Amino acid sequence: MAVRCPECESDLELDGYDLDVGELINCPECSVELKIASTDPVTVALPPE
Numbered sequence: 001m002a003v004r005c006p007e008c009e010s011d012l013e014l015d016g017y018d019l020d021v022g023e024l025i026n027c028p029e030c031s032v033e034l035k036i037a038s039t040d041p042v043t044v045a046l047p048p049e
């Protein structure tokens with residue numbers, strides 16, 4: 001399971017993470033803050049400023 005960072009388009013490997021909708025993660029490549037938009041399938045969104 002992987003999602004693509006909307007900022008830098010890196011594939012984020014999220015296997016093993018216990019994610020909840022609304023949780024914030026940081027992209028390991030560009031450090032942008034991403035919000036979990038859904039978990040099945042996992043999608044992320046850039047949080048509004």
Ligand SMILES: [Zn+2]
Binds near residue numbers: 010
């Ligand atoms: Zn990124």
